[in-house]
Amino acid sequence: xxxxxxxxxxxxxxxxxxxxxxxxxxxxxxxxxxxxxxxxxxxxxxxxxxxxxxxxxxxxxxxxxxxxxxxxxxxxxxxxxxxxxxxxxxxxxxxxxxxxxxxxxxxxxxxxxxxxxxxxxxxxxxxxxxxxxxxxxxxxxxxxxxxxxxxxxxxxxxxxxxxxxxxxxxxxxxxxxxxxxxxxxxxxxxxxxxxxxxxxxxxxxxxxxxxxxxxxxxxxxxxxxxxxxxxxxxxxxxxxxxxxxxxxxxxxxxxxxxxxxxxxxxxxxxxxxxxxxxxxxxxxxxxxxxxxxx
Amino acid sequence: xxxxxxxxxxxxxxxxxxxxxxxxxxxxxxxxxxxxxxxxxxxxxxxxxxxxxxxxxxxxxxxxxxxxxxxxxxxxxxxxxxxxxxxxxxxxxxxxxxxxxxxxxxxxxxxxxxxxxxxxxxxxxxxxxxxxxxxxxxxxxxxxxxxxxxxxxxxxxxxxxxxxxxxxxxxxxxxxxxxxxxxxxxxxxxxxxxxxxxxxxxxxxxxxxxxxxxxxxxxxxxxxxxxxxxxxxxxxxxxxxxxxxxxxxxxxxxxxxxxxxxxxxxxxxxxxxxxxxxxxxxxxxxxxxxxxxxxxxxxxxxxxxxxxxxxxx
Numbered sequence: 104x105x106x107x108x109x110x111x112x113x114x115x116x117x118x119x120x121x122x123x124x125x126x127x128x129x130x131x132x133x134x135x136x137x138x139x140x141x142x143x144x145x146x147x148x149x150x151x152x153x154x155x156x157x158x159x160x161x162x163x164x165x166x167x168x169x170x171x172x173x174x175x176x177x178x179x180x181x182x183x184x185x186x187x188x189x190x191x192x193x194x195x196x197x198x199x200x201x202x203x204x205x206x207x208x209x210x211x212x213x214x215x216x217x218x219x220x221x222x223x224x225x226x227x228x229x230x231x232x233x234x235x236x237x238x239x240x241x242x243x244x245x246x247x248x249x250x251x252x253x254x255x256x257x258x259x260x261x262x263x264x265x266x267x268x269x270x271x272x273x274x275x276x277x278x279x280x281x282x283x284x285x286x287x288x289x290x291x292x293x294x295x296x297x298x299x300x301x302x303x304x305x306x307x308x309x310x311x312x313x314x315x316x317x318x319x320x321x322x323x324x325x326x327x328x329x330x331x332x333x334x335x336x337x338x339x340x341x342x343x344x345x346x347x348x349x350x351x352x353x354x355x356x357x358x359x360x361x362x363x364x365x366x367x368x369x370x371x372x373x374x375x376x377x378x379x380x381x382x383x384x385x386x387x388x389x390x391x392x393x394x395x396x397x
Numbered sequence: 398x399x400x401x402x403x404x405x406x407x408x409x410x411x412x413x414x415x416x417x418x419x420x421x422x423x424x425x426x427x428x429x430x431x432x433x434x435x436x437x438x439x440x441x442x443x444x445x446x447x448x449x450x451x452x453x454x455x456x457x458x459x460x461x462x463x464x465x466x467x468x469x470x471x472x473x474x475x476x477x478x479x480x481x482x483x484x485x486x487x488x489x490x491x492x493x494x495x496x497x498x499x500x501x502x503x504x505x506x507x508x509x510x511x512x513x514x515x516x517x518x519x520x521x522x523x524x525x526x527x528x529x530x531x532x533x534x535x536x537x538x539x540x541x542x543x544x545x546x547x548x549x550x551x552x553x554x555x556x557x558x559x560x561x562x563x564x565x566x567x568x569x570x571x572x573x574x575x576x577x578x579x580x581x582x583x584x585x586x587x588x589x590x591x592x593x594x595x596x597x598x599x600x601x602x603x604x605x606x607x608x609x610x611x612x613x614x615x616x617x618x619x620x621x622x623x624x625x626x627x628x629x630x631x632x633x634x635x636x637x638x639x640x641x642x643x644x645x646x647x648x649x650x651x652x653x654x655x656x657x658x659x660x661x662x663x664x665x666x667x668x669x670x671x672x673x674x675x676x677x678x679x680x681x682x683x684x685x686x687x688x689x690x691x692x693x694x695x696x697x698x699x700x701x702x703x704x705x706x707x708x709x710x
Contacts (some may be wrong), residue, residue: 130511132405198435225696227633237449238680319535348537
């Protein structure tokens with residue numbers, strides 16, 4: 104009895120190999136698709152911004168006149184926003200991560216907080232905007248100022264920092280902790296002097312990535328109520344402000360009225376992308392340079 | 398007071414040691430409590446979101462009957478005879494998400510297959526960071542791209558397409574989600590042990606057959622979870638639709654028309670500074686609540702799928 108009909112197999116072999124080859128090319132093309140769109144997107148934005156980015160554009164205040172409009176206000180607003188988001192999200196994120204990894208390890212509470220954080224990461228940013236509007240801007244009566252926007256953004260990016268810090272803390276080997284206990288150190292002394300310094304590069308990478316997420320977000324701040332045309336420059340955390348992506352939003356929607364606004368939006372996008380690219384490069388640099396492999 | 402006979406103040410040293418030890422004990426006891434307080438803030442955030450949405454939504458449903466809201470096909474929030482039916486927003490949201498997934502699921506999955514099964518290690522290491530750039534571009538930039546490039550491009554093919562429509566933001570949203578679907582699916586496929594691939598190859602299967610009949614079925618829980626998370630992301634996506642889909646509250650299934658999603662409605666109403674206390678203001682919370690429930694359910698489903706149907710190797 105023959106188990107395999109060689110002729111039959113032989114006959115099908117050609118189509119099977121052809122299908123394999125075709126599929127491989129198809130898979131490759133779909134991988135390229137995303138990258139081609141990326142190239143077109145960047146080309147389009149850069150092409151539209153040519154001639155619009157100069158010193159005046161960077162240093163001028165906002166204006167309804169496209170020729171005079173600049174983004175100094177949005178740049179300062181972005182910096183002020185980072186000044187609020189960075190410390191708040193760092194304290195909250197690292198504190199939560201230490202608690203989960205060092206104190207509440209494998210407890211029920213840890214599971215609960217962990218599930219809560221991963222669900223929080225899936226809440227749409229616009230809903231965080233509603234939270235910010237209701238609690239920070241209205242209930243605490245801050246208005247649409249840097250502090251209200253910064254606290255909202257800090258909560259929005261909190262899961263990023265928590266997860267990154269947890270991973271960094273988990274990567275510190277147990278024997279380092281045990282050596283520290285063996286020297287007579289207490290738990291907190293061990294965390295403060297051994298665990299945190301060893302996990303700092305990973306934590307910093309997470310914080311920078313969270314910040315770059317925060318300054319690229321638009322929806323929560325639009326919901327909090329950032330005006331479309333804000334002339335005065337922000338001078339502290341209790342001032343009204345605008346940031347680069349919000350400015351892109353208003354210029355894009357108004358480009359139906361004044362065509363040049365589309366160029367201003369494109370120019371702002373170029374600046375925003377450069378800032379984000381720089382921040383991400385720094386994060387990768389820190390990760391590669393200072394991350395210790397145990 | 399007992400007299401100390403020697404030059405060494407032993408008692409003093411013991412007292413000093415006790416004092417620093419007791420400070421240390423207090424610190425040791427205090428730190429976990431402070432850290433617990435910090436960790437509780439993430440839980441408080443969730444409670445805060447739920448409470449703000451719930452309290453205002455309840456007030457909204459005191460003014461607008463529950464059934465009218467969820468079965469109403471007309472949304473006219475302004476004017477004397479305001480009508481609040483959420484169906485136009487729901488269809489807008491579901492249509493744009495469906496279009497996005499039609500783009501993101503096949504391309505994302507095929508990208509994942511290429512990266513995990515076909516690409517050489519070197520090629521993979523160049524392609525993955527490039528895809529991560531795609532994932533890191535702010536959504537507002539995609540919105541700009543949809544509005545100023547994709548819509549005009551589509552209009553040259555589809556004559557009836559309105560300047561703002563749901564098709565173009567849907568497609569761009571799909572492109573935005575490709576890296577997410579690709580990277581999560583690829584993780585799932587990379588976790589399939591090589592022994593299974595080699596077993597199938599040894600039986601004479603081609604690479605395509607190995608991929609489709611062994612790797613994909615073995616990784617299916619992770620792959621489906623990535624699709625569900627992609628849908629959740631599409632439902633919650635705001636800026637692309639806020640810019641490119643317009644603000645007409647049409648109840649239609651015609652993708653060439655201007656439509657509004659739930660997220661874009663929230664942006665429009667808050668941007669117009671709805672006065673607190675008006676029904677318009679409360680409608681914001683009812684819509685946000687609906688959106689929150691939708692995405693939460695999707696996320697829970699994704700977690701359930703990846704936990705329940707995971708094959709352990």
